Amino acid sequence: MIKLIGLVPLFPLIGFLINGFFGKKMSKSLSGGIACVSVLASFVVAVLAFLELQHSANKSHVIELFSWINSDTLKIPFSLLFDPLSSIFLLIITGIGFLIHIYSTGYMHDDDGFSRFFTYLNLFVFFMLLLVLGNNYLVMFVGWEGVGLCSYLLIGFWFKNTAFNNAARKAFVMNRIGDLGFLMGIILIFVTYGSISYGEVFAKAGTGGTAVVTSIALLLFIGAIGKSAQIPLYTWLPDAMAGPTPVSALIHAATMVTAGIYMVVRSNVFYSISEVASETVAVVGIATALFAATIGLLQNDIKKILAYSTVSQLGLMFLGLGVGAYSSSVFHVTTHAFFKALLFLGAGSVIHAMGGEQDVRKMGGLKGKIKITYITMLLGTIAISGIPPFSGFFSKDEILAHVYEHNKILWFLGMVTSMLTAFYMFRMLFLTFFGNFRGTHEQEHHLHESPKSMTVPLMVLAGLSVVGGLIGLPEFWGQHNWIGEYLSPIILRPDPSILSHETEWTLMGLAVLAAGVVIYFAHAMFITNDVLPENNEEKLKPWQKLIANKYYVDELYNAVVTKPLDIISSFFHKFMDLQVVDGIVNSTGKAVTGIGSVVRLLQTGNIGFYIVSMVLGVVLILLFTFII
Amino acid sequence: MILGYTITQWLFGILSFLAIMFALMVVFSRNPINSVLYLVLTFFCIAGHYLLLNAQFLAVVHIVVYSGAIMVLFLFVIMLMNLNEDTEPQRTWLNKIIAAVAGGMLLFVMVGSLKGAEQLQYKQWGSSQIGLIKNLGMVLFKDFLFPFEIASILLLAAMVGAIMIGKKEIK
């Protein structure tokens, strides 16, 4: 099956082509069916290839599809790489992608753009698979740009709403900034090593000199910042919630935003060489994690809460990458994909039940009305809060243990982040499902559990969120950390824990205790005392106001970047465009008209005159040849 | 040899003189009928030149096509329109002088461009058989078969076109 790994991206591509060309003529069930089946087929191939890789002695398979660019010293084959890292990402993308496709058939059922939705979704899966399967940076870049495009298309899926379009544009522009860094990194890699294939580049990585390697690592990290929504390019992700909820689950939680993590793990050689780059990654990661977590505390839109939670969790993963815990971060990517997809889909189910309402202040008391959604979301919330033995606990704990051994301050900040996470997640859960219903009568009447196509993926994901941690049980439990060993071939310097078991037990105990306390506090606040978020912004305390307005970062960017750009643009519009460019064009037109009005006098309409002119012309031409 | 020139040279000279004379008469005669007749005579002179150049078949075809068909058509049309000296429009003298000057300049540059022609390398005057119908036919139907067929289509199209244009409009 490994030889046929090219089939994995091929199936969604076929699904995309069929849906793209014939989607409008097909019935909804056929169109959705094709999309689901194509991803399912990819998933099956990925699973078979994954199983084959377990028994294969060679852990890194390169499958060359065709020669792509062949120009002098620049030789880039279109080849795929199947190794432990890409196999894990393949399983996440196709597996969760398939579940979300199923879910979408229910969620999008009444939408006019049903087939268009699945067209984009399949295209996204195709590009995402290309991104993780590519054997060189350029193939990765193609996938990278492709997922950016699909993200843009899907955020602006309901393109009739201007605000949604603006959100899509914002996401695209912010991603472009990161992409520019990524592209420059690729070019620098090519200039330095004369190749962009992973194998060749990593083999020669040490020869580049620390300064160059640091530059490469930092440029690549800029790309990761854009794609994975880290400070300072994170603001697009919360706005990206304008897209349909399955999109938020698939693209903006489980897969696309982890592309940055994938890229850094793939390029771990550079980061292992460059101390400066990995420090930067760690600092940006923890800063984002903490920053986003605080914003998440006072958000009222259920999807925005989850969005900030995603940003925060991604920051945590980057923190792990920064301290060299690559396999732990991939582990967290996996578990995060499970529970964050679950939470988003659950939120989608809630929104579905509420008839499009996203504000948690207007919900409440839903746990009896939509039981399956409630239970699955509860499981997801426990998982993300880090309560053993749910999946999130193991991955987060592993990252924090590595951070502790690296730097105590970073560990403390990580602990704070994790407590904040537990708090705002339970706040969301309590506000949504407990207490009294706060919506309108109409909504209360409308409340209903979602169809099977939506609840089944929820249950599957809930199961995975509960048991997903088993793939990375900590070593000091006497277990063997499967994912750490599995990924070790692709990591230059695996980071075995040097902490004593006592310390690890203590850290773990502390984390659980902190989470427990925070959850109790949240319970006391939102259930026992029934505190509701303030509707009136005027009554908020100053610090609350600051957080509720997301630290005014959007406003800051607006003032610092957007406004000056607008002024420059309007200058270019008013002066360069209207005066200079249009002036040239218009005066050309005027000159032609003016000359024409004189020359037209020659057009007497008299044939004799024309003939004489022609003869004189011939004479002149002949004379001219004589002179020459 | 008469006065130092061969018979052929005499014939060439006389035919050339006549051709130019008749051609001038075509342009200068006031009556269109006379113009047509002078043109026929010019064509006869040109046919004589063809004979001198050993293009016998071409000479015959030339007389048949031009003098026999085309010029008769001209004559016919002029008669149909009843054109004569009285109806003939005339240019002003200024226009005529301009035409003559332009023509003179054209003659000047064209003759000038012929200056190098005497240095032309050419084969010795070979067999005089190429103008015979047999040899022409071989070339025409071997090398130029396709253009020949195209020419037939052209003639057909011209015939249809002439009828279409010339017929009375159906109202």
Place this chain on the structure above:
Amino acid sequence: MLNGISINYYLLLSTVLFIIGAVGVMARRNSIIIFMCIELMLNAVNLMLVSFSTLHNDPKGQVFVFFIMAVAASEVAVGLAILTMIYRNIKHIDTDLLTNLKN
């Protein structure tokens, strides 16, 4: 030398005939005369082609003349039909008065 006559003389003769045709086209107003002058110019070219054909002892030049004749015949047929049409509609064929192109 073509039968004792230099090619130059043939070239000169055809040039002169051509120029006479051209002057006729420029100096006359009657469309039919202009048309005839064009025929004269065509024949001047034909003469030149035939003389070169004989010079190079190559029948292709004469074959070309055939084609020119065919084209001339078609042209005359269509052209005269057009002139008849014009005459039928506006009762004259004076080129100076045919100035519809101006507007």
